[in-house]
Amino acid sequence: MSTLTSPRFRPILLAERFGPTLQGEGPSTGQQALFIRLSRCNLSCPGCDTPYTWDWTRFDPRQESTQLSVDELYEWVAGQTVRLIVITGGEPLLQQDRLLPLVHSLANEGRRIEIETNGTINPSPDLIESVTQFNVSPKTSRFAGANIDENRRINPHALEILSSSGKAIFKFVITRREDLDEVAHYERLFGLAPVWVMPEGTSARTVLDRMTWLADEAIRRSWNLSTRLHTLVWGDQRGR
Numbered sequence: 001m002s003t004l005t006s007p008r009f010r011p012i013l014l015a016e017r018f019g020p021t022l023q024g025e026g027p028s029t030g031q032q033a034l035f036i037r038l039s040r041c042n043l044s045c046p047g048c049d050t051p052y053t054w055d056w057t058r059f060d061p062r063q064e065s066t067q068l069s070v071d072e073l074y075e076w077v078a079g080q081t082v083r084l085i086v087i088t089g090g091e092p093l094l095q096q097d098r099l100l101p102l103v104h105s106l107a108n109e110g111r112r113i114e115i116e117t118n119g120t121i122n123p124s125p126d127l128i129e130s131v132t133q134f135n136v137s138p139k140t141s142r143f144a145g146a147n148i149d150e151n152r153r154i155n156p157h158a159l160e161i162l163s164s165s166g167k168a169i170f171k172f173v174i175t176r177r178e179d180l181d182e183v184a185h186y187e188r189l190f191g192l193a194p195v196w197v198m199p200e201g202t203s204a205r206t207v208l209d210r211m212t213w214l215a216d217e218a219i220r221r222s223w224n225l226s227t228r229l230h231t232l233v234w235g236d237q238r239g240r
């Protein structure tokens, strides 16, 4: 591979970067974090809270995405002392080859790297080695909508790789009680653990309403419950 075609020199398609802020979801909720949100997704969920990463019927990709080199992103992180770096999307594993040099460099200097993924793309062994944690959010049939078949939103091989990495948590976004049996089905089918459930919602009221019944269900089914801390604090503001 020539130097100029190596992943380090191929730009990353970025939607936004922001922080310090607080990780709002999952096991690291409340921890200070920097966010790197990549543009583009391989799904098109109607309930998506970041449609500006992929929905070009509503958003202009020239406004919503930029190209940044690995070195530019590394320097942005290097100028800050926050230890947790969250790489999210969109679907960041679409660009995993380009991400790898960044993840390697940051991991080598002691940063914690969380990658948030929809679980449909196999992560490479090199990426698994450097990432601290994968926050995997497989999509339920209700969340993904009627236009996305199960064979697009659920990739058994990718889930198996992530599960056996020992670095993954599986976080399902829940809209209604009826979603929970589907989560239990995937938990059993693929041996997913640990399972987290989190209410869907872009307002504090919706998140809190759904958490009130989701809490009891999570306890009953031996799952963990995540809030959406950033939504409780900042609503649906971008870049928080």
Ligand code: SF4
Binding pocket: 041, 042, 043, 044, 045, 047, 048, 049, 050, 051, 053, 054, 089, 090, 091, 118, 139
């Ligand atoms: S997988 Fe995630 S980023 Fe992609 S469309 Fe669905 S909710 Fe949005």
